[in-house]
Amino acid sequence: MDVDDGFGAKLALAIKALSVSRSRLAHELAVDKSAVGRWVSGTALPSAHNLERLTQRVAATHPGFTMADWDVALPALAARLGVTPPQAAAPDVDWLAPGLMTEARANTAMRGGAYEGVWRTTRPSADNAGAPFVHDHMVQRVAPDGLLRYRLGVFGLRFHGIGLPIQGQLFSIASDTVSGVFIFSIVKAVARRKAVVLDGLTLTCLRNTDGDIVATPCIFERVADLPPDPADDDAVLERCMRASSFAAAEAVDPAYARRLLPDIGPAAHAAGGELLLLMRFAESLSRAAPIGGRD
Helix, strand or coil: CCCCCCHHHHHHHHHHHHCCCHHHHHHHHCCCHHHHHHHHHCCCCCCHHHHHHHHHHHHHHCCCCCHHHHHCCHHHHHHHHCCCCCCCCCCCCCCCCHHHHHHHHHHHHHHHHHHCEEEEEEEECCCCCCCCEEEEEEEEEECCCCCEEEEEEECCEEEEEEEEEECCEEEEEEEECCCCCEEEEEEECCCCCCEEEEEEEEEEECCCCCCCEEEEEEEEEEEECCCCCHHHHHHHHHHHCCCCCEECHHHCCHHHHHHHCCCECHHHHHCCCECCCCCCHHHCCCEECCCCCCC
């Protein structure tokens, strides 16, 4: 099965033909329901084992269905399954100006691999005075649809998002499908080689009664390369999240701590500092792997 063959749309047809929900299908295949969601959205492909089980499930109600049927064109598959093919859907990022989407895709094709990996973020804690910093964990890779997709976890939240490398920055937006919480980030991109540290700003809402809005500096550190099989990404993320999410002041690099807890406001500005929460391009901590180093 080719990663560019529109498997997600074909799976959506199969689910329609089976008259089951994604949750029910996930239960029958013994996979997490989020895995089926990613297959349908095109952000991941099932492993060979899961594709075989999926094929067997379809064949149970459509005798003669084989692995080869996934490779036929969408209209032919619809006819094979006895369902009507869907109308062409609008792109999932149709809110982005076409020129910017073209740039994002071109940059991802050229440089997306520089941002793939297992990452740990460090940001100020909004609700734990004993541990002033919090770590999130993230797995990011270029998906079969050609976009940079990531999954980020902290505490009980699991965010699914997209990263768009545009105009020297990496713009990211993600949401937790259960709580509906969004998170937005802008970090300074790196020009050459593999990124090892990314530095920028993050905006989200707290999980308190009022859903207070909070913006903070945030530093991303690469902690490992991706597993060879994309199907293992979730397991890697869950293993990373077993570590404590809180970090004491002494556990964070002093240079990072200064960046994450800046002195800003009218008093700081009067003394020559910043009035607003600002990340100046020339002062960014984003960096790539050294020449001759791990890349």
